[in-house]
Amino acid sequence: MKATCFMGRNKVEVQEVPDPKILNASDVIVKITSTAICGSDLHLVDGYIPAVMHGDVLGHEFMGEVVEVGSNVKTLKSGDRVVVPFDIACGVCNACRNEMYSVCENSNPNAWMAASMWGHAGAGAFGYSHLTGGYAGGQAEYARVPFADVGPMKVPDGMTDEQVLFLSDILPTGYMGADLCDIKPGDVIAVWGCGPVGQFAIASAYLLGAERVIAIDRFEYRLRMAREKAGAETIDYEEQDVLDTLKEMTGGRGPDACIDAVGMEAHGHGPMWIYDRAMQAARVETDRGTALREAIMACRNGGTVSIIGVYGGFMDKFPIGSIMNRSLTIKTGQTHVQRYMRPLLERIQNGEIDPTFVITHTLPLEQAPHGYDIFKNKLDECEKVILKPGAVSATTGSYAHA
């Protein structure tokens, strides 16, 4: 089959690889009809997550048709159309029973590696380095999906791939980002980052009752999407001082909750930004902190900082004093996708949210390298790229612009 492979730092290629096989009795094989490129993939490709190996198959946001079923699978059969959560969870361990699927105790066979970095290990994930288990990813024609009765969700008839694909990751992620803020009537929420995750965090904050949402980024087309499609007020951090502007916008209090939808490759200005780049290059720290530090400093006394942007290791100059002295609460996590998938499917069906608004590019799988390029470098007003395996012949060399 064809698959998108990591071939070295900043090098992604679509290669011919062996088809996946059933390895455990609870596995299914899915023939992928749609898959997407995520900001998390950029952290891998840019070389900030250790334990990615040359040839590893990338991708953790995918859906498709079940074509092969393990002997112990009870709820799925060949021909079922499913969307698959990026985190792999067994469904029976203590973590899973508490709906903390992204820290499943059984799904990461390389738990020792993760534990040596983080003290304890999290769950396995598709296409996300050997730290999270060494599972091949889903930017491919087929994928093996373990724990088929726990993760994959059947797609109701009549819904398009585009409507449900993002239930695999970014819609639940944005939603969890807002859910962790424990939003009360009248709350003002600020969101750092207007990538696809940030857009869904904004929309979800409104769904959960926020009075106002303020979004921060520097790309005008992303800020425009946040205003026009998600309904946020926006700050361009290249034009305005974020802390001052937020104080002014909130009567000096600061936002009631701040969501970091940027992560470890945050961009910025000034001495702290140069410092972070240098420290990260020398591996004194693995995570750049410009966005997170600002989110912490901006938050109102007693407020919540919700971190859904991904961090991998260590950050320098972490403003712990601001957190402690002002009674802030920090909440974070890889998304417990299985917890949010079904309720969010209902919200899509009820017309409360239409996640297709973030899609700007639909490309054949073969053009994944181009997709990575425009998504990473913010070319052609790219917000979110969907890849379609098997769609090559008619569209080679071009891509649809939604």
Add this chain to the structure above:
Amino acid sequence: MPDASARQLARALGWFSVGIGLAALAAPTKVAQWVGLPGGGSQALLRAIGLREIASGVGILTKDDPSSWLWARVGGDALDLALLTRAMGDEQADRGRVAAATAAVIGLTAVDAYATRQMSQDPGGSVQDSHRSAPQEPRVASAITVSAPVGEVFAAWEGFASLPRFMDSFATVRVTDDRLSHWQMSLPGGLTVAWDAVITDIEPNERIAWRTGDNSTVSGSGEVRFRPAPGDRGTEIIFSATFDPPGGELGSKVAGLFTDPLGVKLNNDLRRFKQLTELGEIVKSDDTVVPGPNPAQPVAG
């Protein structure tokens, strides 16, 4: 060609990084004294260096192409050198020690650069399955919580009869009868240690104790404890073993190696027991079927 020795060197540097890193984090004052830096102000820096060391160590150990993280070590060394040079000019610094530390760092920089060059020539070399040859503490232990009642977990353990189904990372086990089993452990450098484990005591639902028998290259004893986890979370299993190094080179080598890496391996096996008990099978990923890069590797050509 990064032959086995280049890879071994990279591995050693990886563990060295982790070790130094942990030391700088846990005891910055000691490390500062050791390298001759004045106390106080240098602690934060040493902590930062510690974090960098851990990150690059883990990077070296877990990446199939450790060279980029090895370069990070070289970069790090340069930083350390700059620091130490500054410290030389510092009034309070103990010049002798700083000079010695500087010499050591220069030496390390050379070794790092050498290893990096060797590894860079073929980035394919894997440095997984690494072991640290570390301080002497010949006790190895690991613990896990299995979400099933003690009676069930104790029964699933079956004395030692179940061990061959999940023990293969720490040691391979062959069970001869309900009291006797034969254990074999491979250590780095092609060393093999083997021992017979004789069960000396069984307290149902609580404890299985054993000691090594006559046909053993090491002598020691161990126990597996079972106890209910608080909050209805199932059963805690604590596996521990203590080995008496019989003296001589082999003995001390063995003792030196019975530390964290073996604990990690033991933990791998306990995780597999947990999977068997909770799920009925051992979870596989592409990585466990063919260690290293995904088997879904690009087909050659």
